[in-house]
Amino acid sequence: MQNSRQILHSFSYFYRNRPLRLVGVFILTLLLGLNQGISIVMLIPLLSMLDKSSPASSHNQVADWMKGIGEKWNISFSLEFILICFVILLLIIALLGYLKSKWQSEYEQQFIHTLRSRLFRKIVLSDWQHLTGKSRHTHIQILSSEIPKLSVYYFALMNLITSLILIGANIALSFLVSVKFTFLVLLVGGICFLILKKFILRSLSLGGLNIGIFRQMSKQIDDFWTMVKQAKVHNAEAFYYQKYSEMNARMFSLQQKQNKNRALSQFVFTITGIIGLVVIIYTGYRVDSMPLTSIFVLILLFGRLFPLFTSCNNYLDMMATNLQSVNLVIATDNELEDKFFGELSVPPANGLSGNIRFEDITFAYRSGTPVFEKMRLEIPNCAITGIIGQSGKGKTTLLDLLTGLLQPTEGVILVGENQLQKDESANWRQHVGYLTQDVCFVDGTIRENLVWDTPYKVTDAQIMEMLSKVNALDIVLREKEGLSAKITNFQYHFSGGERQRLALARILLRFPKLLLLDEATSALDKKTEGHIMHCLSVLKKEITIVFVTHRESLMPYFDQIIDLDALVVKSVKSIN
Incomplete structure (x- = not known):
């Protein structure tokens, strides 16, 4: 619950920066999801037309609905007409994808640039007592390594929201094909997330450890350069190397744990998805006697939904890994008073x-x-x-x-x-x-x-x-x-x-x-x-x-x- 509040707080932190551009990205994402879903659903009447052996009673309701629209507006849904519409939809999808990628990238880079400038201005204009009461290595770490992690977190957060929007759009369209099997797909996805919850929590814990180890490594490097002459005179290079080597080994071990945790979660998710797909196909064909065209479209929809679920898992892992860094940056930003450089005069x-x-x-x-x-x-x-x-x-x-x-x-x-x-x-x-x-x-x-x-x-x-x-x-x-x-x-x-x-x-x-x-x-x-x-x-x-x-x-x-x-x-x- 606390982590959920932190994620919501971080989203509001992003939203304060150019909210109209952020809303624009979401609208483009929604349109992109709807068009991608419609392009797949349009395969149903196309496949129905090609499957001449299939009786009319087995046609999907989407095909019947489109046929009714054609009769009302005197439109002939020929193979050529459907293919032209399909190509137009794909072109629209490509254009929306380009605009979304461009707007999101511009927003992300502008946000990081503005944040860096604002935080450094706050630091340099801090009161002397406040500034000297803080570790300089903390501020160096925030400006050099933690703010870039905010970019990774932002990328994951925006793409998580994007994936959820696309999942919602595809689910809405998949209900037109089969309600029961759409619920079955959602059940498989829900089970996957419940299984992988412990992996997300572990990523959160390992991300917090990463901050502390990186800060100690930075301080050891700074300590060496501060004492480099004395270290050389006293032949004490091995002392500094040993301390750094130990910390470097801890960092290596931590990164190995993070990689293993991420890879294992993806493996479990993939295995669960494969089992779920087999169950859906078998049930649809043997139990529910669905036509092959509908089963094919269901497989396509599952082929789109499951990667989206997998992406959500990856993005959640990225967010959990970097959430402590985000909290550190936000806490520092909120702690420092926002001052501006005034016009300095030279008194007489x-x-x-x-x-x-x-x-x-x-x-x-x-x-x-x-x-x-x-x-x-x-x-x-x-x-x-x-x-x-x-x-x-x-x-x-x-x-x-x-x-x-x-x-x-x-x-x-x-x-x-x-x-x-x-x-x-x-x-x-x-x-x-x-x-x-x-x-x-x-x-x-x-x-x-x-x-x-x-x-x-x-x-x-x-x-x-x-x-x-x-x-x-x-x-x-x-x-x-x-x-x-x-x-x-x-x-x-x-x-x-x-x-x-x-x-x-x-x-x-x-x-x-x-x-x-x-x-x-x-x-x-x-x-x-x-x-x-x-x-x-x-x-x-x-x-x-x-x-x-x-x-x-x-x-x-x-x-x-x-x-x-x-x-x-x-x-x-x-x-x-």
């Missing part, structure tokens, strides 16, 4: 002037333990403020509050006289530059990596000037193609210090009014660190800088130090 710089003040700020993560409680502090404008403290004291949390990624549980954050509001945080971040200890680059040119997140148009001359300021110009000049040089696997293309300097140049090319640095010089040597700190000391005339660090060598560069261990603010002599 003079609107950001003034000190940043934390007024009675309390903040706690979902664990409930407050990181800050009634905290009051002030960050002076156009100065360098250092943030120090032991791990777990909230240094990075403080920066996240400044960016607006996190919202205080209580209290307000003021920039000058303006309160930092949640709905204005996106525009506020247009003037914020944030550099973490772990920097990343995308596959692309050096130029693309330096300007992809700036809200301004930046020239090559400005890029080269900024690279010179942070002592990173030589990194670009050594490349044969300069700024157009392609970067792949950035962590092996540049050293740690080079990545840090390039990342700092990228942040400064945003021309921020607030610069947040989280252990930003940890990968630099003392000489390069001194060069960059001197550069920041010059930039502080126009920028408010907040620097999280454990390095005591940086203390002389700070105008103010906030010690989160004791929530003490210390003023120190600044470097001019």
Whole structure:
């Protein structure tokens, strides 16, 4: 019962997307089924005409009905006329089949495309706390492997409904040939489905296991690439291979079980159908003394109905196998708030002037333990403020509050006289530059990596000037193609210090009014660190800088130090 509700819910999920096109597909399917059935029923008068030895009393009621229509409208049902009608029906069937296939394929591909885009937009626009509270591998799996399974499920669902419509149309027409034997065919089909119910339930269970194993395999691959250098240095490749090999063996075993379950269900269905067909033919000929023409048409109808029953079984198996994937996608889609990219403005710089003040700020993560409680502090404008403290004291949390990624549980954050509001945080971040200890680059040119997140148009001359300021110009000049040089696997293309300097140049090319640095010089040597700190000391005339660090060598560069261990603010002599 629960699985039936899930299938109905999934259908309504599809129906919300372009319902008129979906209704159009069903109408075409119904017309296709009716025409296919009529084309077979038309064989009855054709066979009756050819069977001259058969007495008139043995003619089927369909033939008599068509003969009556011919007499009423003065139409002669000759062999030529029936064959022409038969060909026209087949042409109509071919055309309807083409349109149905075209419309259904377009609907399916458009639905998957729209769903991918909507889900990824929801993920990237999720609140920071919600996003970091979820496994990235789950989201990667949904976008890469589970959504395509939705396409398989949709194909099975649409074709199941198609098969049911065709079964209904053929059954309605087969009643015109023989009521009792139509019920007998339905009885055979019903028995088959009752026998195969356990196979469908097993497919449902195996499909759920498939999701979990695939996620673990993806995580193991990601773990290897994260630790690849250490694995190589420590000769630990066998450890990662063994873990992946074990999971791969589990996946192989699971797929074998799925294939065996599917093949066995088809075998049982086929055997049951063969037995049912033999019983129908024997009963019709020996017991009911039906004419050969009617028996032949019954065999044709059974030959159409039984494959439809078999198809229904296959489609149900496909749906059961992928139902857990569909539920996972739908649950994720319903869980995430549907947001849209708004027009981001770059506020006038003079609107950001003034000190940043934390007024009675309390903040706690979902664990409930407050990181800050009634905290009051002030960050002076156009100065360098250092943030120090032991791990777990909230240094990075403080920066996240400044960016607006996190919202205080209580209290307000003021920039000058303006309160930092949640709905204005996106525009506020247009003037914020944030550099973490772990920097990343995308596959692309050096130029693309330096300007992809700036809200301004930046020239090559400005890029080269900024690279010179942070002592990173030589990194670009050594490349044969300069700024157009392609970067792949950035962590092996540049050293740690080079990545840090390039990342700092990228942040400064945003021309921020607030610069947040989280252990930003940890990968630099003392000489390069001194060069960059001197550069920041010059930039502080126009920028408010907040620097999280454990390095005591940086203390002389700070105008103010906030010690989160004791929530003490210390003023120190600044470097001019």
